[in-house]
Amino acid sequence: MPPPLDGVRVLEVGNFVSAPYCGRLFAGYGADVIKVEPPDGDLARAHGPFRDGVPHPETSALFLYLNTRKRSVTLDLTTPAGQEALARLAANADVLIENHRPADARALGLDHERLRAVNPRLVLVSITAYGQDGPYADHRSNNLIAFAMGGQMFLTGTQEGGPVKNGGYQADYQGGLNAFSAANLALLAAERDGEGQHVDVSVQHCMAPILEAGVPFYSYNGVWRAARRGNLMSGFMAVYPCLDGQVGVHVMARNWPNFARMTGHPEWLDDERFATAEARRQHDDELMAEVVGWAAGVRRKEAYAAGGEHRAPVTFIHTMADLLESPQLAARGFLRRIEHPVAGEAVHPGPPWWMGPDAWRDGPAPLLGEHTHAVLAGAGLDEARIAAASGTAA
Amino acid sequence: MSVAPAPLAGIRVVDLTMVWAGPLGTRLLGDYGAEVIKIEGPRQWDLLRGLGGIPRTAPRWYNRAAYFNHNNRNKYAAALDLRREEGRDLLLRLCARSDVLVENYRANVMDGLGLGFEAVRAASPRIVYLSMPGHGKTGPESGYVTYGTNVEQLAGLVSVSGYEGGEPLKTGFSYGDPASGVAVPGAVALGLRQRERTGEAVFIDLAQRENLTNFVGEFVVDYGMNGQLRPPAGNTHPRFAPHGVYRSAGEDRWIAIACEDDAQFAALCGVIGQPELADDERFATMAARKANERALDPVVEGWTTRIGHYEAMHLLQRAGVPAGAVLTIPEVMSDPQLRARGAWSPQTHPDAGTWDVETPPWRLPRTPGHARLPAPGFAEHNRYVFRELLGLDDDEIARLHADGVTADEPDARSHS
Numbered sequence: 061m062p063p064p065l066d067g068v069r070v071l072e073v074g075n076f077v078s079a080p081y082c083g084r085l086f087a088g089y090g091a092d093v094i095k096v097e098p099p100d101g102d103l104a105r106a107h108g109p110f111r112d113g114v115p116h117p118e119t120s121a122l123f124l125y126l127n128t129r130k131r132s133v134t135l136d137l138t139t140p141a142g143q144e145a146l147a148r149l150a151a152n153a154d155v156l157i158e159n160h161r162p163a164d165a166r167a168l169g170l171d172h173e174r175l176r177a178v179n180p181r182l183v184l185v186s187i188t189a190y191g192q193d194g195p196y197a198d199h200r201s202n203n204l205i206a207f208a209m210g211g212q213m214f215l216t217g218t219q220e221g222g223p224v225k226n227g228g229y230q231a232d233y234q235g236g237l238n239a240f241s242a243a244n245l246a247l248l249a250a251e252r253d254g255e256g257q258h259v260d261v262s263v264q265h266c267m268a269p270i271l272e273a274g275v276p277f278y279s280y281n282g283v284w285r286a287a288r289r290g291n292l293m294s295g296f297m298a299v300y301p302c303l304d305g306q307v308g309v310h311v312m313a314r315n316w317p318n319f320a321r322m323t324g325h326p327e328w329l330d331d332e333r334f335a336t337a338e339a340r341r342q343h344d345d346e347l348m349a350e351v352v353g354w355a356a357g358v359r360r361k362e363a364y365a366a367g368g369e370h371r372a373p374v375t376f377i378h379t380m381a382d383l384l385e386s387p388q389l390a391a392r393g394f395l396r397r398i399e400h401p402v403a404g405e406a407v408h409p410g411p412p413w414w415m416g417p418d419a420w421r422d423g424p425a426p427l428l429g430e431h432t433h434a435v436l437a438g439a440g441l442d443e444a445r446i447a448a449a450s451g452t453a454a
Numbered sequence: 455m456s457v458a459p460a461p462l463a464g465i466r467v468v469d470l471t472m473v474w475a476g477p478l479g480t481r482l483l484g485d486y487g488a489e490v491i492k493i494e495g496p497r498q499w500d501l502l503r504g505l506g507g508i509p510r511t512a513p514r515w516y517n518r519a520a521y522f523n524h525n526n527r528n529k530y531a532a533a534l535d536l537r538r539e540e541g542r543d544l545l546l547r548l549c550a551r552s553d554v555l556v557e558n559y560r561a562n563v564m565d566g567l568g569l570g571f572e573a574v575r576a577a578s579p580r581i582v583y584l585s586m587p588g589h590g591k592t593g594p595e596s597g598y599v600t601y602g603t604n605v606e607q608l609a610g611l612v613s614v615s616g617y618e619g620g621e622p623l624k625t626g627f628s629y630g631d632p633a634s635g636v637a638v639p640g641a642v643a644l645g646l647r648q649r650e651r652t653g654e655a656v657f658i659d660l661a662q663r664e665n666l667t668n669f670v671g672e673f674v675v676d677y678g679m680n681g682q683l684r685p686p687a688g689n690t691h692p693r694f695a696p697h698g699v700y701r702s703a704g705e706d707r708w709i710a711i712a713c714e715d716d717a718q719f720a721a722l723c724g725v726i727g728q729p730e731l732a733d734d735e736r737f738a739t740m741a742a743r744k745a746n747e748r749a750l751d752p753v754v755e756g757w758t759t760r761i762g763h764y765e766a767m768h769l770l771q772r773a774g775v776p777a778g779a780v781l782t783i784p785e786v787m788s789d790p791q792l793r794a795r796g797a798w799s800p801q802t803h804p805d806a807g808t809w810d811v812e813t814p815p816w817r818l819p820r821t822p823g824h825a826r827l828p829a830p831g832f833a834e835h836n837r838y839v840f841r842e843l844l845g846l847d848d849d850e851i852a853r854l855h856a857d858g859v860t861a862d863e864p865d866a867r868s869h870s
Contacts, residue, residue, distance in 0.1 A: 064644040109676045121676040194794035205778035208710035211786040215626030223780045227614030233669040242816035244643035245461035249821045260817035269812035272627035273521040274783045280520030280809045284783040310601040368598035375604040379613040380677035391593040407678030412668045413641045413660035
C-alpha cells in the first residue's frame with residue numbers, strides 16, 4: 061500500500077531543527093520533500109556530533125537524522141535568480157515549510173502574498189519563535205531562548221542549580237511536531253477547496269500552555285508553585301538512584317497497592333500515613349525516605365521487570381545504549397539501519413507512530429546540493445539559470 | 455481571504471482518553487473543528503476531575519477542576535460503563551456513527567473490553583482507530599503501566615538531560631504527555647487521508663516512548679556511529695558561548711543569553727559596558743569563548759544581576775543579541791507577546807465560572823480554530839448521545855440508569 065503522504069510535494073526551506081524535523085515526518089510518511097539549502101548548507105551540517113568526531117558537512121549526526129529521505133537543492137535566496145527558482149518550485153508544491161524570522165523570511169522571498177500569486181493552493185508553514193506578528197516577532201531566538209520564553213525552563217532543574225533546559229533541542233522539536241500537525245490540517249482544508257493559507261506556528265505559543273497543571277491552577281485557582289524539585293518531584297513521582305543507575309516511579313492513586321507489593325513492602329498498605337492519596341501527600345517526606353531506601357537496594361532492569369509484572373509504573377533511565385539493546389524496540393522494529401554514502405551506516409529512530417508495515421519509508425539524508433541539477437532542470441531551468449540560482453555561477 | 459469551515463468540520467471523534475496526553479490530543483481535534491465525544495465510566499471517570507483543589511463538599515466539584523477543564527474544552531461528554539455488555543454495545547453503535555476513535559489505555563485494555571481494532575472495525579468499517587499507549591500495542595513490554603515521567607525515561611531523554619557534570623535529570627513535568635498530544639492531529643489527519651484513498655479502516659499505534667525518542671534522534675544516530683554516551687550538558691552548547699542562564703535582579707529571576715557569532719558577542723560586550731572584551735584574546739573567537747566559558751559567564755552575570763530579566767532582554771535584543779527572560783507561570787500569562795497573539799482568552803463554564811484559558815495554538819487564518827465549548831460536565835451530554843445519536847427512547851435510557859450502565863454523577867469513591 062502506498063504511504064499516507066504519497067503524492068504530496070513539500071518544499072522545505074528549513075534550517076537546523078524545527079522545520080527539518082517537520083520535513084522529516086513528511087518524508088518518512090511518503091511525501092516527496094525537496095530541501096532547499098543555502099550554498100554553504102544547513103547549519104545542522106556544521107553542528108555534529110560527527111562520525112569519529114571529525115567535522116565534515118556530510119557526517120553530522122544532527123543533519124543525518126533530521127533529513128532522512130529528502131532531496132537537497134542549493135539555492136542562493138539572497139539573489140533574484142535564487143528567489144525566482146524558489147518560486148518555480150513553489151508553483152508545483154503542496155506545502156512549503158520554513159523557520160526564519162519574519163523579517164528574514166521576507167528578505168528571502170518567502171512572503172505569503174508572493175507565493176500565493178504563483179500557487180494559490182500552497183500551504184505555507186512558518187515555524188518561528190514568537191509568531192508572525194507582535195512585539196517580539198523579530199527578536200532573535202534559538203532553542204535555549206525559546207525554552208526560557210515558553211515557560212518550561214523555569215520549572216526544570218533544582219532550586220539551587222537554577223533553571224535548566226532539557227537535553228538536545230527540545231523547544232525546536234516541539235515546534236517541528238506542532239507544525240506537522242498544523243500543516244496536515246491545513247493540507248486537508250486545501251485539498252477540499254483548492255485554497256492554501258499561511259499557517260503561523262509560534263514555538264512560544266505551543267509551549268506556554270502545556271506546563272502540566274501550571275496555567276490552569278494559576279489562572280483559575282490563583283496558585284502556582286515556584287519550587288523546582290529536580291529529580292524528587294514527590295515521593296511517588298521521582299527519579300531515584302539505584303544500585304546500577306537510576307529508576308523512575310510515577311505512582312498514581314490506583315497504582316499504589318501494586319507498587320507497595322512490588323517493592324516488597326506490603327506493610328505500607330496498612331500504614332495510616334500512606335492510606336489515602338491525601339495522606340501520602342501529607343507524609344510525602346516520610347514516603348520518599350521509604351522509597352529511597354527501596355531503590356537503593358535494587359538493580360535497574362530487575363526493578364523495571366518487576367514493575368511490569370506487578371503493573372506498577374516503574375522504569376529505569378534508558379541510555380542510548382539501552383535503546384539500541386531494548387527488547388521492546390527490537391520486537392517492534394522501531395530502530396532502522398540506514399546506509400549513507402559518506403557517513404556509513406547508522407541507527408535511526410523509526411516512525412513516531414505506526415500505521416502499518418509500508419507507511420514509513422527510510423532513506424539516507426542527501427549530500428549538499430545532490431539533487432540541484434536534476435530538480436532545477438526538471439523545473440525547466442537551463443544550465444546558466446541553474447548556476448545563477450544555486451550560487452555556482454562563475 | 456474568506457474564512458472556510460474548520461479543517462476537521464464534519465468529523466466525529468469517540469474519545470476514550472483520560473488525564474493529559476490523550477485529552478490534549480482530542481481537544482486539539484475539537485479546537486480545529488471535530489465533534490469530540492468523551493466517554494467516561496460512572497466509576498472510571500477522568501481522574502483529573504478529582505485533582506482540582508475543589509472541596510468535595512462543593513456542588514458538582516467534579517465539573518470544576520481547572521486542569522480537567524483546560525484539557526477537555528470543545529468536547530461533549532457521556533457516561534457509559536464499557537465493562538457492561540450494554541455499554542460496550544452502545545459504544546460500538548456510536549463508533550458506527552463516527553469517523554475516529556482515540557484511546558490511551560494500557561495496551562491490552564481495549565481488547566479485554568471487546569473493543570479492539572477488529573471489533574470496532576466490524577461495527578464501523580471506515581473508522582480511524584488511534585491507540586496511544588506508552589509502549590505501543592505490541593512487544594514484550596506492551597503490558598507495562600507507564601505515565602508521562604516514565605515515558606521520558608524510556609525515550610532516552612532523561613539520560614541526556616541535567617546540569618553539566620551532573621546526574622541525569624527529569625524534565626519539569628510529564629513531558630511525554632504533551633509531546634504525544636500534539637502528535638494526535640497529525641496522526642489523525644494522515645489516518646483520514648489513508649481512509650479516503652482506500653475506503654477502509656485505519657489502525658494507528660502511537661507508542662508514546664517511540665514518539666519521544668524521535669526528539670533525541672541525533673543522540674541515537676551519534677551513539678550508533680560513535681559508540682559514545684553523551685553526558686548531560688546543562689544550558690551549554692557544543693560550540694557557542696556565552697550560552698546559558700544568568701541570575702537577574704529579584705528573587706529567583708533569570709535571563710537566557712545565547713551568542714551564536716562574533717558580531718552578537720561584540721554587541722553583548724557593548725550592552726554590558728565592556729566593549730574591550732570583544733578583542734580580548736580569551737574571548738575574541740567562538741572557539742576561544744567556548745574554551746574560556748567558565749571565565750566568561752561570571753562577567754556576563756556581573757551585569758545581569760543588576761537589572762530585571764525583561765529589561766535585560768530588551769536591551770540585548772535591541773542590540774541584536776539573542777536573549778529571553780526565563781518566564782514564570784504568572785509571567786507567561788501576562789507576557790506582552792503572548793497577549794498580543796491572543797494566546798489566552800476568557801471562557802465561561804456553567805459550573806466553574808469565567809477565567810482565562812489557552813486559545814488554539816496554531817493560527818490557520820483561513821480555517822481558524824475556536825474555543826467553542828467549555829469542558830463538559832460529567833455525563834452532561836448523555837441525552838444528546840443516547841437520544842439523538844443512538845436513537846434510544848426514554849424507557850431505554852431509564853433502564854441504562856437503573857442498571858448502572860450510565861449515571862448522571864461520577865462515583866466519588868473512585869481515585870481516592
